[in-house]
Amino acid sequence: MAGESKELTLQETPTWAVAVICFILVAISIMVEFLIHLLASWLKKKRKQALHDALEKIKAELMLLGFISLLLTVVQDPISKICIPKSAGRSWHPCRENDELDGEKFINPCQAKGKSQLVSEKGLHELHIFIFMLAAFHVLYCITTLGLGRLKMRVWKAWEDETKTLEYTYHNDPDRFRFARDTSFGRRHLHFWSKSPILLWIVCFFRQFFASVTKVDYLALRHGFITAHLAPQNHTTFDFRSYIKRSLEEDFKVVVGISPIIWLFAVLFLMSNTHGWHSYLWLPFIPLAVILLVGTKLQVIITKMGLRIQERGDVVKGTPVVETGDHLFWFNRPRLLLYLIQFVLFQNAFQMAFFAFTWYKYGVPSCFHKGPKDIAIRLSVG
Numbered sequence: 001m002a003g004e005s006k007e008l009t010l011q012e013t014p015t016w017a018v019a020v021i022c023f024i025l026v027a028i029s030i031m032v033e034f035l036i037h038l039l040a041s042w043l044k045k046k047r048k049q050a051l052h053d054a055l056e057k058i059k060a061e062l063m064l065l066g067f068i069s070l071l072l073t074v075v076q077d078p079i080s081k082i083c084i085p086k087s088a089g090r091s092w093h094p095c096r097e098n099d100e101l102d103g104e105k106f107i108n109p110c111q112a113k114g115k116s117q118l119v120s121e122k123g124l125h126e127l128h129i130f131i132f133m134l135a136a137f138h139v140l141y142c143i144t145t146l147g148l149g150r151l152k153m154r155v156w157k158a159w160e161d162e163t164k165t166l167e168y169t170y171h172n173d174p175d176r177f178r179f180a181r182d183t184s185f186g187r188r189h190l191h192f193w194s195k196s197p198i199l200l201w202i203v204c205f206f207r208q209f210f211a212s213v214t215k216v217d218y219l220a221l222r223h224g225f226i227t228a229h230l231a232p233q234n235h236t237t238f239d240f241r242s243y244i245k246r247s248l249e250e251d252f253k254v255v256v257g258i259s260p261i262i263w264l265f266a267v268l269f270l271m272s273n274t275h276g277w278h279s280y281l282w283l284p285f286i287p288l289a290v291i292l293l294v295g296t297k298l299q300v301i302i303t304k305m306g307l308r309i310q311e312r313g314d315v316v317k318g319t320p321v322v323e324t325g326d327h328l329f330w331f332n333r334p335r336l337l338l339y340l341i342q343f344v345l346f347q348n349a350f351q352m353a354f355f356a357f358t359w360y361k362y363g364v365p366s367c368f369h370k371g372p373k374d375i376a377i378r379l380s381v382g
Helices: 015-045 049-074 076-080 121-153 156-162 166-171 184-189 197-207 215-229 240-255 260-272 285-312 335-362 372-381
Strands: 083-085 115-117 177-179 315-317
Touching: 015 049, 049 076, 049 121, 049 240, 076 121, 121 156, 121 240, 121 335, 156 215, 156 240, 184 215, 184 285, 197 285, 215 240, 215 285, 240 335, 260 335, 285 335, 285 372, 335 372
Parallel strands: none
Antiparallel strands: 083 115, 177 315
């Protein structure tokens, strides 16, 4: 058509401009690869095998996201030429029909056929940007969570050092008889509410906000672990805190991955950002509800271990021995809690990436974020 504007192709672009852009992209890629290689070498040198494996998983996830982005680039032209009925094209919009996203105001190659475009080339390009932000926020959230976990465990070092003192050995005399309810662990967990399922969950729900891991719980779990897995002489030599730290690194390998189920939820989350659904009022609260449920369940498990001590007898000899078991967890699957934490981290990353993407592309306010209430909910809950 006469007067129709079009973008320059490589035929009309100076070769030096193409070469400069390629050089910059290749240089940045080589630099990032070199930094990742240095980090991997450092982890191997420090014998952090679990974290090294987690880094390899992050690289695999980034490669998958890069492949998705590459695939979108390759099929961008064919996808942009797919036409759908106008009724379908006007449904499930993130903005109202008469807002700025009205399809009649944009170039539509399917207009001559009386149809709407499935996704425009510009829309696919914006999807590239969102995928990049999602990958960045997911990795950032996982690393931040690992860092916060290790920061919290620094408090446990003093508790671990205390187990090697004579005072600790005296107060935990293995030949001393006491009532279960009079032990430190018993005084914390054996109360009138412990045997009521409803009161137990209510108390444990509020406990997670004040002291999710207390000194009493740590020492009891340490003693129970050593009694179950190690010889008695290891009570003063075994470093339970270091074992938990290694376990956290092993779990990090699971959390940092993105399973097919998580990808399915990501697609559903994208669909939920539809006008009229008010997803900003309920979607951010899903991970909050899940993580509070997980925290409450873990508190319930510790209390139930205390109840099992009392069920074995009112009088205990030495330090009360807590016994764990898969039956204490939902569906006898302890790793289910880990997968729920993985879901929460990804959902949080999705919310923050979506907010950053829409802010970057459309500004604030926009049809995605029309008021301070929406922004406050997404940021505070995330």
